[in-house]
Amino acid sequence: MAYLDHAATTPMLDAALEAYVATAREVGNASSLHAAGRRARRRVEESRERVAAALGARPSEVVFTGGGTESDNLAVKGIFWARRDAAPGRSRVVSSAVEHHAVLDAVDWLAGHEGAEVGWLPVDGDGRLDPDRLRAELTAHADRVALVTAMWANNEVGTVQPVAELAAVAAEHRVPFHTDAIQAVGQIPVDFAASGVSALTVTGHKLGGPTGVGALLLARDVPAVPLLHGGGQERDVRSGTLDTAGIVAFAVAVEAAVKGQQEYAARVAALRDDLVRRVREAVPEVVFNGAPTDRLPGNAHFSFPGCEGDALLLLLDAQGIACSTGSACSAGVAQPSHVLIAMGADDDRARSSLRFTLGHTSTAAEVDALIAALPIAVERARRAAALRTPR
Amino acid sequence: MRVLAAMSGGVDSAVAAARAVQAGYDVTGVHLALARNPQTYRTGARGCCTLEDARDARRAADVIGIPFYVWDMAERFHAEVVDDFVAEYAAGRTPNPCLRCNEKIKFAAVLDRAVALGFDAVVTGHHARLGSDGLLRRSVDLAKDQSYVLAVLTREQLDRSIFPLGDATKAQVREEAARRGLAVADKPDSHDICFIADGDTRGFLADRLGEAPGDVVDALTGTIVGSHRGAYQYTVGQRRGLRLDRPAPDGRPRYVLSITPKTNTVTVGPAEALEVSRVRATRPIWTGGARPTAPIECEVQLRAHGDAAPATVTLQADALHAELRRPVRGVAAGQAIVAYRPDPAGDVVLGSATITG
Numbered sequence: 027m028a029y030l031d032h033a034a035t036t037p038m039l040d041a042a043l044e045a046y047v048a049t050a051r052e053v054g055n056a057s058s059l060h061a062a063g064r065r066a067r068r069r070v071e072e073s074r075e076r077v078a079a080a081l082g083a084r085p086s087e088v089v090f091t092g093g094g095t096e097s098d099n100l101a102v103k104g105i106f107w108a109r110r111d112a113a114p115g116r117s118r119v120v121s122s123a124v125e126h127h128a129v130l131d132a133v134d135w136l137a138g139h140e141g142a143e144v145g146w147l148p149v150d151g152d153g154r155l156d157p158d159r160l161r162a163e164l165t166a167h168a169d170r171v172a173l174v175t176a177m178w179a180n181n182e183v184g185t186v187q188p189v190a191e192l193a194a195v196a197a198e199h200r201v202p203f204h205t206d207a208i209q210a211v212g213q214i215p216v217d218f219a220a221s222g223v224s225a226l227t228v229t230g231h232k233l234g235g236p237t238g239v240g241a242l243l244l245a246r247d248v249p250a251v252p253l254l255h256g257g258g259q260e261r262d263v264r265s266g267t268l269d270t271a272g273i274v275a276f277a278v279a280v281e282a283a284v285k286g287q288q289e290y291a292a293r294v295a296a297l298r299d300d301l302v303r304r305v306r307e308a309v310p311e312v313v314f315n316g317a318p319t320d321r322l323p324g325n326a327h328f329s330f331p332g333c334e335g336d337a338l339l340l341l342l343d344a345q346g347i348a349c350s351t352g353s354a355c356s357a358g359v360a361q362p363s364h365v366l367i368a369m370g371a372d373d374d375r376a377r378s379s380l381r382f383t384l385g386h387t388s389t390a391a392e393v394d395a396l397i398a399a400l401p402i403a404v405e406r407a408r409r410a411a412a413l414r415t416p417r
Numbered sequence: 418m419r420v421l422a423a424m425s426g427g428v429d430s431a432v433a434a435a436r437a438v439q440a441g442y443d444v445t446g447v448h449l450a451l452a453r454n455p456q457t458y459r460t461g462a463r464g465c466c467t468l469e470d471a472r473d474a475r476r477a478a479d480v481i482g483i484p485f486y487v488w489d490m491a492e493r494f495h496a497e498v499v500d501d502f503v504a505e506y507a508a509g510r511t512p513n514p515c516l517r518c519n520e521k522i523k524f525a526a527v528l529d530r531a532v533a534l535g536f537d538a539v540v541t542g543h544h545a546r547l548g549s550d551g552l553l554r555r556s557v558d559l560a561k562d563q564s565y566v567l568a569v570l571t572r573e574q575l576d577r578s579i580f581p582l583g584d585a586t587k588a589q590v591r592e593e594a595a596r597r598g599l600a601v602a603d604k605p606d607s608h609d610i611c612f613i614a615d616g617d618t619r620g621f622l623a624d625r626l627g628e629a630p631g632d633v634v635d636a637l638t639g640t641i642v643g644s645h646r647g648a649y650q651y652t653v654g655q656r657r658g659l660r661l662d663r664p665a666p667d668g669r670p671r672y673v674l675s676i677t678p679k680t681n682t683v684t685v686g687p688a689e690a691l692e693v694s695r696v697r698a699t700r701p702i703w704t705g706g707a708r709p710t711a712p713i714e715c716e717v718q719l720r721a722h723g724d725a726a727p728a729t730v731t732l733q734a735d736a737l738h739a740e741l742r743r744p745v746r747g748v749a750a751g752q753a754i755v756a757y758r759p760d761p762a763g764d765v766v767l768g769s770a771t772i773t774g
Contacts, residue, residue: 336486336488336489337530337534340445340484340486340534341534341535343484344445344484359450359487359488359489360489406533406534406535407534409533409534410529410530410533410534412533413526413529413530413533
């Protein structure tokens with residue numbers, strides 16, 4: 027099998043899995059006062075320090091959550107509510123057209139249910155945001171903006187955003203800046219303090235940790251209204267019994283991913299460049315999507331003119347090759363990517379796209395398998411797409 | 418052989434897929450998303466295009482152990498089946514959307530895509546037999562037989578179709594599903610028309626065609642005996658819901674005899690006036706052997722759940738005529754006439770055509 031979908035989820039690191047199993051065998055609620063509770067609490071706090079150290083944050087800035095979607099929702103809704111509560115006129119959210127649905131739909135929900143106005147920032151043909159557009163937006167509306175949220179790196183096309191520049195613009199206008207860094211951590215250098223952002227989302231299962239655990243790095247001076255009310259854990263921003271084993275494994279994975287990032291990126295980018303070169307040779311009409319250089323090392327994203335991505339996925343899947351078309355609706359139907367549409371692609375090009383993402387277990391043999399299977403898949407998918415006009 | 422199993426989320430298509438695996442085929446399951454907005458279609462037990470149905474199909478594929486995908490056929494389905502359904506009623510005819518879906522979606526759009534993608538055939542859970550002789554026959558379960566809605570398939574389509582359930586009764590299919598651990602074993606059968614959410618066909622048509630009031634005319638006297646809000650809301654043979662102002666002189670119930678879109682008139686009359694001895698039909702398809710050059714004796718079925726009637730059928734290049742040995746009531750334009758050759762091994766579908774009058 028060739029697993030070329032590491033951006034969807036990547037295998038757990040052995041060290042993280044071992045840490046998980048060892049911790050899960052221990053009893054103890056981190057909020058309990060007795061010895062077992064204190065031991066669990068100690069594991070959580072040590073993990074908090076490891077995550078903080080790896081990501082350039084202070085331990086008190088690490089809020090453990092149930093994963094990326096929760097962190098994004100907590101940042102977007104929580105900061106919006108807190109900022110609007112402090113000044114009722116502040117009901118504008120500034121975001122980008124290429125966000126993950128965890129941000130996009132949270133922003134849409136605020137617009138639909140909380141009366142939020144939204145300023146959507148456009149991207150260029152590579153999917154990149156322009157800090158000047160943010161500056162113009164904030165110059166026009168700064169008093170009314172509750173927060174800016176823009177991802178660090180795009181999950182579909184792999185384009186890395188100029189986050190520090192964007193955060194600096196937000197800081198000029200004293201507006202909190204949240205970034206979804208789910209795809210970035212472990213792939214490229216990420217430093218919370220140095221980047222100047224106010225809130226940052228990270229999740230475990232994209233970097234070798236378990237699914238269902240992540241964190242929101244939240245600066246101490248940025249208030250957020252909780253989504254979950256209850257026992258008051260995590261500085262009252264995120265109630266719920268702490269997932270000690272998950273948090274421990276998450277911290278092990280974050281530390282390992284950040285420590286090994288440079289070496290990992292060099293190895294995986296070389297493999298990815300080889301993949302891109304050989305896909306282009308095999309299918310000369312292919313369109314390479316996303317930024318050519320400011321890009322995640324493991325991401326390769328193409329449009330295959332005249333094909334439908336879901337047909338290609340089926341054909342490659344039958345050959346044991348796992349890749350992705352982007353998002354699917356609740357019924358499982360592939361949808362044209364909003365990211366590609368925002369980059370100026372038409373519906374056909376958006377529907378003809380496939381994402382291949384490499385990760386820590388990727389091998390040259392997997393790329394070989396893809397290149398072997400691709401030409402016949404493209405030919406068949408093209409035949410199928412040609413039937414689309416009703417007879 | 419690589420085959421594509423169309424999985425609706427019901428028990429029949431699940432068992433059909435499982436039987437195809439057992440028969441040694443390399444099976445891939447596909448659920449067809451036919452609704453533009455799944456919430457607007459039937460929910461739960463009554464439909465075949467809801468999110469629950471997609472989930473049921475996926476779970477069945479998991480249990481069977483085959484790959485599973487959802488194919489978006491909503492645009493095609495709307496253009497070829499739903500819009501056609503509305504247009505046929507507007508033209509005073511009575512369409513069969515299941516038949517149309519087989520002809521244009523399952524064994525056309527889906528089959529063509531499957532073949533292009535390298536599959537050799539499509540497997541469905543229809544209750545009909547298709548053996549190595551290439552002949553389409555009625556299911557052993559005559560109450561569930563679906564050969565009528567498959568009779569529109571051409572030779573080329575049949576050659577790429579597999580119906581694994583033809584030798585099983587519905588009860589046997591359910592037992593087998595339970596034995597195979599398929600959760601849909603006791604899922605109720607789907608009914609009616611999948612794209613009409615509440616089962617209200619008249620309301621569905623009225624929403625799309627608008628109100629068009631007109632007269633209900635008695636065929637015998639030529640007098641106006643009532644009014645209607647749209648001739649498309651009636652079908653030949655219909656008795657209920659006529660809301661006539663005046664009783665018939667003879668006091669007997671009246672039935673819709675014909676619909677005339679040109680004058681927006683619904684003509685009613687006594688039951689015996691519904692009797693038809695001669696059926697004309699167009700667009701014939703002949704798959705039960707060589708095309709006959711002379712009239713042949715066979716049986717014909719004139720609607721989905723009707724009885725077969727003995728008839729003499731004459732096949733022409735683009736038409737089919739049937740002389741019925743005894744008159745039949747309620748023959749509606751737009752329905753299919755299907756010719757069968759009685760056979761102890763299952764009546765054989767000879768051919769079909771669309772009734773024009």
